[in-house]
Amino acid sequence: MECADPAGTVGAFLCRAGQHLRAAAIPQPRMEARMLLAHALNTDEAALLREPRQPVAPEAARDFAAMLERRLQGTPMAYLLGSAGFWTLDLETSPDTLIPRADTETLVEAALELPLDREAPLRILDLGTGTGALLLALLSELPRAFGIGVDLVEGAARLAGRNAARNGLAERAAFVTGSWDDALSGQFDLIVSNPPYIETDAIDGLMPEVSRHEPRTALDGGADGLVAYRLLAERLRDRLAPGGHAVLEIGSDQEVSVSGLFRGHGYEVLGCRRDLGGNPRALVLR
Structure with missing residues (x-):
């Protein structure tokens, strides 16, 4: 399924991360994607939902990708979020x-x-x-x-x-x-x-x-x-x-x-x- 928001934005990152997490049979993939991206951006989940077309800075994108990969490998969320x-x-x-x-x-x-x-x-x-x-x-x-x-x-x-x-x-x-x-x-x-x-x-x-x-x-x-x-x-x-x-x-x-x-x-x-x-x-x- 295609993601509606432009590439490089909060919405696009959440969409694709949710797809990866769902494919890995991780429960509540969209919620976990929001938690990880909010942590990478040092913000809260509500802010992500309010501004889905906000661009994600390269450094935050790298941090998010690294956390997502570890989550897909089974690392518990509590260890990723600290x-x-x-x-x-x-x-x-x-x-x-x-x-x-x-x-x-x-x-x-x-x-x-x-x-x-x-x-x-x-x-x-x-x-x-x-x-x-x-x-x-x-x-x-x-x-x-x-x-x-x-x-x-x-x-x-x-x-x-x-x-x-x-x-x-x-x-x-x-x-x-x-x-x-x-x-x-x-x-x-x-x-x-x-x-x-x-x-x-x-x-x-x-x-x-x-x-x-x-x-x-x-x-x-x-x-x-x-x-x-x-x-x-x-x-x-x-x-x-x-x-x-x-x-x-x-x-x-x-x-x-x-x-x-x-x-x-x-x-x-x-x-x-x-x-x-x-x-x-x-x-x-x-």
Whole structure:
């Protein structure tokens, strides 16, 4: 199909990019084309729709072509755009971290339903913090809380620190590089974690955007997907303050196995909140 707008204009770039994305079976090709071109032009999508015959400068055209090629090869949009929304936050993203997802917001909802004193100086720990999404979302809702995020990857811990500053939360958050709680002492009122929980042999069967581009260490939960939960079941007791709670993300088929594992270590399973798709997602423990 021919593009109606003159060559070299916003409309022509959007038309041809949409055709390429559609041919690659990428959902919502026109929307993705607008997002990429708006990013290349440092403008918003509304401006593109208002002025479809605006010429695209050569430098922006080159940037757009490079991003489009990477998208056609499966690079996630969040990595191309360099940011993603989570809760009420805008978070920087990079291949050092998983991309924040709406399903993980279920953990924030579950934590905020706990009998927490929102005006108290709560202590929060986020293990495997990635972008810092969970910790920062909670700090944004708990005005006197302070939190520590830990990640095995130094680049992820640095990125989470930038996200704290980006969202005005740097004074109440600290991020460190380490393996789980190895570098920590003390106890916390609330512990959250989105640990790796995909079975090793199942990773290559995930969507290519995930399996080929997101960090494998943040996905791989071992042969049965439960390696991280076994470690957390052994360690969280020493990190939880009296009356403290933990909220853990689980896979959609792991409620029974993870609940049983923690009960076997003496924890009380208070429930499991479901995500928007109706799948078990946030396991609540004390």
